[in-house]
Amino acid sequence: MFSSSKWEGLAKIGRFDVNSKSITTPTLFPVVDPFQQNIDIQRMKSDFGFDQVITSSYLMSKRFSNSENGIFKLPNLQELPSIESYLNYDGVIMMDSGAYQVMLYGDIELGVIDTLELQMNVGPDIGVIMDHPIGYNVPYNSAKKRIETTLTNLKTSIDYFRESKVHWTLPIQGGKYIDLIDYYLDKVLNEDTLRHFSMFALGSVVPVMINQDYDTLVKMIATARSKLPVTYPLHLFGAGHPAMFALATFLGCDTFDSAAYALMAKDGRYLTVDGTLQLENIDEFPCSCRICSSYTVKEFKALEKTIKFQFLSEHNLWESAAEIKRIREAIKMGRLWDLVHQRANSVPRLGRATRLATDFVSTGNLAKLHQAGTPSSLQFAPRITKKADLQKVDYQRIKSVSKRIIFDNSCTRVIIIAYTMIDSIFNKLVDDQISKVMKDENDYQILLLLPPFGLVPIGLNELFPVAQLVHELEIESFDFDDEIRQITNLFSDKTKRIDIILPETWPSKFYEKVVQITGEIFFHINNKPLSVLKELFN
Ligand SMILES: [Zn+2]
Incomplete structure (x- = not known):
């Protein structure tokens, strides 16, 4: 069940209840993997305040596979641990379908039914059906074919669903082709389909982000948001950098996931909401989180490599957690608009995307929803500085x-x-x-x-x-x-x-x-x- 209280335009403070657990949105699902994790997963909740994490079906399938002579064979379902014990985590657990990594690596065959069986057996709170994400350079006709396959998968999945604790997510596909997103939405937005799902998730986002094509990202979110009912949370698969969270929320996304905190730390990248810094170029930490206030940069650089990687990941998580709190407070005060414009300078090309987002909510296809969600009175007068x-x-x-x-x-x-x-x-x-x-x-x-x-x-x-x-x-x-x-x-x-x-x-x-x-x-x-x-x- 998803309910929302405070609104600012399309952004809202929401509450998503799943299996007697609940999460407050907007929020981030940190991507976790028990085998590569350098931060104890339970700490995501107890220390960093993330009541939810997301993990990969693809990796779990590989870990427990019965592969023989290098040939992948699916895990024996009865031998799989529950997802709670696999992750050692008692918050809300989301599991992806594995589709994105199958597209990326193509080294295992994970079918529509395989991923459903896996998820229904290990029991995440939120699951995702097998879709077909679309890479950035995929030509239009191939993208269209992938959409059709996702639609076929959708039907197969619905027919296969059985009683389980999993709340299913409906992936929204189309990639950078906005008319394909429209086409897909027209096919799936009907009561017969929606009643099987609890959440939407916009996919094929990471390839667009990697190409820093934030204009297209804005168009993708705007297209999905303008048609999807607001009674379901909208997840963004892979929002990456904390500097992006405010913009995604401003356009009506409720949750996002990201592995950036760990991936970037591996490359010595220190995330801030004003942009990414290279650890080697920093003289003073511009942050007061537990890590940054415990070490000088000089002491930090002298740490052993794996510890340094762990602590850098921790700083990146603290920065992400703080930004989520800032966003929620901003919504309550009616100041998210200002926060989004502050962030516009932090990452190259984000400024233009922010202007585009402003146009969408002012006069574009999100204007009506944005107006309806803007309270008629606030604690403070909105500021005009530009x-x-x-x-x-x-x-x-x-x-x-x-x-x-x-x-x-x-x-x-x-x-x-x-x-x-x-x-x-x-x-x-x-x-x-x-x-x-x-x-x-x-x-x-x-x-x-x-x-x-x-x-x-x-x-x-x-x-x-x-x-x-x-x-x-x-x-x-x-x-x-x-x-x-x-x-x-x-x-x-x-x-x-x-x-x-x-x-x-x-x-x-x-x-x-x-x-x-x-x-x-x-x-x-x-x-x-x-x-x-x-x-x-x-
Ligand atoms: Zn810090």
């Missing part, structure tokens, strides 16, 4: 409500009061004094010109986040084109005269654009709008 922040739902919401109200209440006379919003407008507008001044008037409308929002009816000045907002953009950076269009529209409706009250620091390009509008417009340069209103109406 142009991209203007795409945040909070501003778009105020903009569209304002436009509707202005249009529905058009009047003969309009007064526009501009504020730079470099300081908050909270308490600056003395509503009751304004209504005293305007007491004998009725055919008028007072609008505020607030750079991040555009024209806003004065009645909305206390609505979140109008009153709370302080932006950090240069006032000159706004083009005012949308406002100019709105002012023009006012004249083409009922309005006969517009008075615009501007502070002294208002940019001149605004005047230059306004004077080109046909209509009776009066400018008042004054930092005290109330005194202008008194002059005009008393």
